[in-house]
Amino acid sequence: QVQLVETGGGLVQAGGSLRLSCVYSGNIETINGMGWYRRAPGKQREVVATLTMLGTESYADSVQGRFSISRDKAKNTVYLQMNSLKPEDSAVYYCNIISSLINYWGQGTQVSVSS
Numbered sequence: 142q143v144q145l146v147e148t149g150g151g152l153v154q155a156g157g158s159l160r161l162s163c164v165y166s167g168n169i170e171t172i173n174g175m176g177w178y179r180r181a182p183g184k185q186r187e188v189v190a191t192l193t194m195l196g197t198e199s200y201a202d203s204v205q206g207r208f209s210i211s212r213d214k215a216k217n218t219v220y221l222q223m224n225s226l227k228p229e230d231s232a233v234y235y236c237n238i239i240s241s242l243i244n245y246w247g248q249g250t251q252v253s254v255s256s
Contacts, residue, residue: 143167143245145236150250153226157254161221163236163247170240177210177221179232179252189234190221204230226254 149161161177176191190200190210198210209222219236231254236247 145247147247147250152253158224174239176237178235181232
């Protein structure tokens, strides 16, 4: 059974930093990409950052230059480093892995940024 478990969320003041981690386990078919998404109250889920297996990163305009996605293959972990956090970054953040067959999701971790 495939599991994605996100950790690292919490409450932080504006300007602060957090690092989210997503540990994945189980028999995942060929991984084609990874990413982080978020959903704020009353809003649709949006992509935050993605990482291809060739190492290409992409970011939403709203987080460009502040967030960074990375992967530790040996630890089966994908990270999202978030710096210079803003209140509008408050949301539930979800880890995503795209395999050759299935799109996997974690349960989400709450990030709250106070002004």
